Amino acid sequence: QSVLTQPPSVSAAPGQKVTISCSGSSSNIGTNYVSWYQQLPGTAPKLLIYENNQRPSGIPDRFSGSKSGTSATLDITGLQTGDEADYYCAVWDTTLTASVGTGTTVTVL
Amino acid sequence: EVQLVQSGAEGKKPGESLKISCKASGYSFSTYWIAWVRQMPGKGLEWMGIIYPDDSDTRYSPSFQGHVTISADKSNTTAYLQWSNLKTSDTAIYYCARLEATRDAFDIWGQGTMVTVSS
Numbered sequence: 323q324s325v326l327t328q329p330p331s332v333s334a335a336p337g338q339k340v341t342i343s344c345s346g347s348s349s350n351i352g353t354n355y356v357s358w359y360q361q362l363p364g365t366a367p368k369l370l371i372y373e374n375n376q377r378p379s380g381i382p383d384r385f386s387g388s389k390s391g392t393s394a395t396l397d398i399t400g401l402q403t404g405d406e407a408d409y410y411c412a413v414w415d416t417t418l419t420a421s422v423g424t425g426t427t428v429t430v431l
Numbered sequence: 432e433v434q435l436v437q438s439g440a441e442g443k444k445p446g447e448s449l450k451i452s453c454k455a456s457g458y459s460f461s462t463y464w465i466a467w468v469r470q471m472p473g474k475g476l477e478w479m480g481i482i483y484p485d486d487s488d489t490r491y492s493p494s495f496q497g498h499v500t501i502s503a504d505k506s507n508t509t510a511y512l513q514w515s516n517l518k519t520s521d522t523a524i525y526y527c528a529r530l531e532a533t534r535d536a537f538d539i540w541g542q543g544t545m546v547t548v549s550s
Contacts, residue, residue, distance in 0.1 A: 372536035
């Protein structure tokens, strides 16, 4: 059972914004960096955000992350049909273990 | 190009053994942790464990400890995930992923291996 809780689904119209939350605790999000992954249908996950708010090269700035206390957030602005996917938050901690969020399905209306 | 290429889909019966692979290329295999992640049909991602190929230091999620074995072969730049006694509940897609420790994130993922266990 995952210790990082995400809403099962969020939706918005094209061009709008969605926000995905990731709720944890002081032992995971509270003391470690959060990363975010996008899993398009039928494909492997892909890194979207690392160190709470950093984007790897090639990731558009429509995707942004933030962290406050024991929660993190992924924002997607200018929503496109190609953004329909499952999104996961994750934490890698100093005890050499990982926690992965429950996952959120983004639907473009 | 940095990539992880996984072995092909497998169909097995309960009680059988299995070893799937994750071939790394384009980077120094020994000095990056490699993780395994399970995705059961229609479900989310679950972290199973991780290995550091240079010294084979391995850590398991409590949920998977004792049921799977993670290993690595530096000479072949390949990581492995194996079962000795498969169950129908092991039916899933299994992904390997490279940990970029300077970013605390899994930056490279394999394409996934579908394992089907059915009598």
